[in-house]
Amino acid sequence: MSRIIVLGNGAWGTAIALSLHRRGGHQVTLWSHSTAEAEKIATAGENILFLPGFPLPPAIRITADEAAVRDAEIVVSVIPSEFLRATLTRVAPHMHTGQIVLSATKGVENRTFLRMTQVISQVLEPAGVVLPVGALSGPSFAREVAEGQPTALTAAFKDSNVATRIRHGFSSESMRLYTSNDVVGVELGGALKNVIAIAAGVVAGAELGYNPSAALITRGMAEITRLAVACGGRRETLAGLSGIGDLVLTCTGSLSRNRTVGHALGQGRQLPEILASLGGHVAEGVRTTRAALGLARTHSVEMPITEQMELILNEGKDPREAIRDLMLRPSKNEV
Numbered sequence: 001m002s003r004i005i006v007l008g009n010g011a012w013g014t015a016i017a018l019s020l021h022r023r024g025g026h027q028v029t030l031w032s033h034s035t036a037e038a039e040k041i042a043t044a045g046e047n048i049l050f051l052p053g054f055p056l057p058p059a060i061r062i063t064a065d066e067a068a069v070r071d072a073e074i075v076v077s078v079i080p081s082e083f084l085r086a087t088l089t090r091v092a093p094h095m096h097t098g099q100i101v102l103s104a105t106k107g108v109e110n111r112t113f114l115r116m117t118q119v120i121s122q123v124l125e126p127a128g129v130v131l132p133v134g135a136l137s138g139p140s141f142a143r144e145v146a147e148g149q150p151t152a153l154t155a156a157f158k159d160s161n162v163a164t165r166i167r168h169g170f171s172s173e174s175m176r177l178y179t180s181n182d183v184v185g186v187e188l189g190g191a192l193k194n195v196i197a198i199a200a201g202v203v204a205g206a207e208l209g210y211n212p213s214a215a216l217i218t219r220g221m222a223e224i225t226r227l228a229v230a231c232g233g234r235r236e237t238l239a240g241l242s243g244i245g246d247l248v249l250t251c252t253g254s255l256s257r258n259r260t261v262g263h264a265l266g267q268g269r270q271l272p273e274i275l276a277s278l279g280g281h282v283a284e285g286v287r288t289t290r291a292a293l294g295l296a297r298t299h300s301v302e303m304p305i306t307e308q309m310e311l312i313l314n315e316g317k318d319p320r321e322a323i324r325d326l327m328l329r330p331s332k333n334e335v
Contacts, residue, residue, distance in 0.1 A: 002169050005029040005069055007091065008078035008105075009037060009062075011050040011142035011281065016076060016104060018146050021060050023172035029061040029068055033079075033087055038064040049280060054146045069094045074102060074169070076136075077120060080282045081107030084116060088123045095129050100162055102155065104136040106190035107284045108291035113298060115187045132162045135183050136170075137190030138241035139249035141256070145175070152176040154242045156186035178241065185233030189224060189243040192292055193250050194258045194285030195306050196220030200251035201262020202312065202319045212323065216305065217251050223303045227292070230299040258285040265312060266319050289313055304329060 002025070006017045009032040017030045032038040041047050042062040046055050056062070069075060069091050079087045084105060095101075101124075103116040114122065117133045124131060138153035145151050155170070155177050157163040163179035171177045180186055199220065203213050224247070225238040237243060250256045261283045264274040275286070289309050296303045308326055311317035 002073050003027045003029075003071055004074045004076060004169075005031055005072035006076045006078060007031045007069070007087070008033075008080070009041060009047060009050065010078060010080070011047070011146075012104060012140075013076075013078035014047045014051045014054070014056070015142040015145040016078065017060055018054060018056070019148075019172065019175050020170065021057055022148060023170070023175070026169070027061075028059070029063060029072065030056070031066075031068060032062070032064045033083070033090075035064040038062050051142060051146055066091050067094050070096070072099060074100045074166070076102045076104055077116070078104045081105055081109055081116060081119075081284060082282075082287055084119050085109065085123060088120060092123055092127045092129065095124065095127070095131070097129065097131070099131050100166070101131050101133045102136050102166060103133065103187070105284075106137060106194060107288050108188075108191050108295060110287060110291045111294075113291055113295040115184070115191070117183055117187060132157055132159055134158075134163060134166065135187040135190070136166075137186050137246060139245040141249070141253060143255060148174040150174055150176070152178065152241055152245075154178045154180050154186050154240065156180040156183045156242075158183060180237060180240075180242075182234045182237040184231050185228050185237030186242040188228040188231060188233055189238050189240075190246055191284070191288055192224040192227065192306075193220075193243075193247040194283070195289045195292055195309055196224065196247060197250035197256055197258035198262035198265070198283070198285045198289070198313070199305050199309050201256075201259035201264075202266040202309075203262075203323070204259070205263035205266020206319055206323070207266075208323065213251070217247060220251075220305055221247055223305055227296050227299065227301045227303065230301050231295070257281055257283040261286060271313060286313060 105116045134157035155166045167177040308322040
């Protein structure tokens with residue numbers, strides 16, 4: 001039996017906790033940054049704000065106590081990228097050698113352009129704690145995971161033995177895990193697809209048809225792969241679950257928050273209004289867009305779709321004008 005704590009009580013964190021409980025063989029704790037939120041969830045018996053309709057069994061402990069991380073063998077971080085550094089700084093003094101950290105957050109930190117596993121390692125180092133830190137990614141909507149629908153994900157660690165332990169501990173009849181040692185590729189595939197998903201939503205919201213949607217997904221994958229490879233990831237990783245698999249799901253599925261944001265932008269709505277309508281849910285692609293461009297410029301990688309999304313999101317560019325500018329770019333060989 002493993003003791004597992006899930007940091008972050010959003011929809012995805014809650015779904016992971018439910019999946020682990022359903023599998024059996026674990027003591028599962030769901031941690032919230034707020035005492036008030038933890039009490040609401042415990043009292044209601046479900047996460048009414050982020051994942052309503054899914055009762056949380058009493059065996060899943062709900063807490064806001066940072067010290068709860070001490071007893072965990074596996075720490076699953078599902079903190080939104082914007083808050084990861086500050087939150088983990090609170091928790092880090094209670095972490096210790098022997099633990100495994102699995103990041104399930106899909107994002108890139110603004111200003112530093114660090115991946116989430118890099119942020120985690122950077123925060124832990126001053127505390128003198130050096131732990132194996134890996135990434136969990138792949139095509140997965142939180143609601144379907146909570147429902148127990150079949151889902152396949154990739155767990156990536158540099159140490160294959162750690163990845164194998166996570167695979168055995170998390171796999172069940174509804175959750176199939178594959179392993180990888182390409183942390184960079186798995187992590188960037190999951191983070192960058194959110195940007196392309198917003199763009200796919202823009203195309204759908206502007207009612208531009210199926211042709212540009214297919215082209216956007218394909219060329220978006222080319223952008224993601226270029227940057228991931230430049231950062232040290234492997235091309236074949238981006239052809240897998242954490243690459244094309246996650247991209248297709250997020251660009252086409254109606255449960256995708258990033259696609260929902262893009263769809264509303266394509267209809268002419270303004271970003272502040274759209275984000276307010278999410279009711280506290282996070283669309284990571286909105287913040288990842290600028291960070292992805294910063295990372296791309298560091299490595300001299302061209303990302304035209306991401307550039308246009310940055311102009312739409314942060315400069316107020318008309319979405320149809322952005323699509324036109326992409327279409328009018330100089331032609332070149334596809335590969």
